Amino acid sequence: MPRATVARIDLDALKYNYQVARAKAGSAQAMAVVKADGYGHGIQTVAKALATDARKFAVACLEEALEIRSAGLSQSVVMLQGVHSREDMALCSQQGFEPVLHNNQQLQWLAAGRAPAYWLKVNTGMNRLGFRPSELPAVMAKLEEGGQRAELQGFVTHFACADDTSSPMTAEQTRIFEQATQAWPTLMRSVGNSAAHFLPEQPLYDWSRPGIMLYGASPMIGKTGSDLGLKPVMTLEAPLITTRTVKPGESIGYGSTWVAESETRMGMVAIGYGDGYPRHAGTGTPAAVLGQRIGLLGRVSMDMLAVDLTGVPEAQEGDMVELWGKTVSVDEVAACAGTIGYELLTGVTARVPRDCY
């Protein structure tokens, strides 16, 4: 019999969150970002579930775009990192993938064959990828000369600080983007990770690119997904495999970091960092059993972790513990582990089966 540890994937919640993104995008359309295996939920599952609503998907790389085609979906797929070779560019034109081109090497590959529909990345201050605004006129002239101007869909930029409502950076990047692209008003513009959907007055132009919000986790500092009206999509669960009472002075787990001050009923749960549960989540990190919140005790091991069952005396072996999901948000667990929901969701390992409903 397989271990009961599982990540349950609520597809109705996913569809609901996509509608939230759409509503917040206003007149912009929302391309569904499904990279990193659909943020750990399963790229094909997620893409199929959104296929009736989403007209475009966005991924990081070619392998992910091909997964969407293998799922039998024909939507256009935006490749946010562009391509890594000339051959990949040819595959994009065959498959209807839209690379976001961000350097001169990619423009050379573009000129070397039949151009796919593509976008240009503009660096407005994130300084990861993209052409500087001052370079755009020359790039556009070259595309015109080379005969690849017609396939250009538009311009893309990415915000560095949209998760922080007190930062002036997003407004500044927006100003730079508008100025940089105003000479080509017929081309489309795409800005807006999930966080930008929650910034009042933020223009999202033609296409926004929501990712984490589709999965019900928060893109905003200090807020959970449910604070933002989102529904959690993944519930990570594992069974209690033993329960016992430890005596005052006894410790639990590696390093003996947690020592009982009084008699404590505890349980061991069949999940650990080998499943992607964060090892940095310490004593007190929330979990839930039988709908009641409990806390972790001591260090997380590779295959198991300990929880305090003092407050839930009826919990017993075989009961499922929610590590994150509807009772405990992934954002809370992430905060306890010093990270973000993105890392936890994308980090659930292949050992954990995904069970969609």
Ligand SMILES: Cc1ncc(COP(=O)(O)O)c(C=O)c1O
């Ligand atoms: C270029 C780009 N657009 C959109 C997204 C989606 O961001 P989020 O998951 O914060 O919505 C990402 C994610 O990293 C990205 O790199």
